[in-house]
Amino acid sequence: MATTYPAAVQQSIPVGPEPVRCVCPSCGAQIISKMKYEPTTKTHLIALLLCCCICWPCVCLPYCMDSCQNANHYCPNCDAFIGTYQS
Ligand SMILES: [Zn+2]
Numbered sequence: 001m002a003t004t005y006p007a008a009v010q011q012s013i014p015v016g017p018e019p020v021r022c023v024c025p026s027c028g029a030q031i032i033s034k035m036k037y038e039p040t041t042k043t044h045l046i047a048l049l050l051c052c053c054i055c056w057p058c059v060c061l062p063y064c065m066d067s068c069q070n071a072n073h074y075c076p077n078c079d080a081f082i083g084t085y086q087s
Helices: 041-054 056-064
Strands: 021-023 030-032 034-039 069-074 081-085
Touching (some): 041 056
8 A cells, every 4th residue: 555645744844953864855865964053033132131131251152052043954965954943
């Protein structure tokens, strides 16, 4: 019995805070996603708060903390964007 998936379900691949094994939607290869952390609005807000309230040397802290940033997943083969994990 053949397994058929509705075409609509395809697109977004659920990703987590760690690299995921999946099929790249762009090149179709079986890959383990490559991750890049990118600052979000929250990151900038925390940095601003630290800057105003505590002391400026702490400003770089939220940029160093993974939990304050979005985790973007990319294909290691073709660099296609796979998904974002928001913590
Ligand atoms: Zn790819």
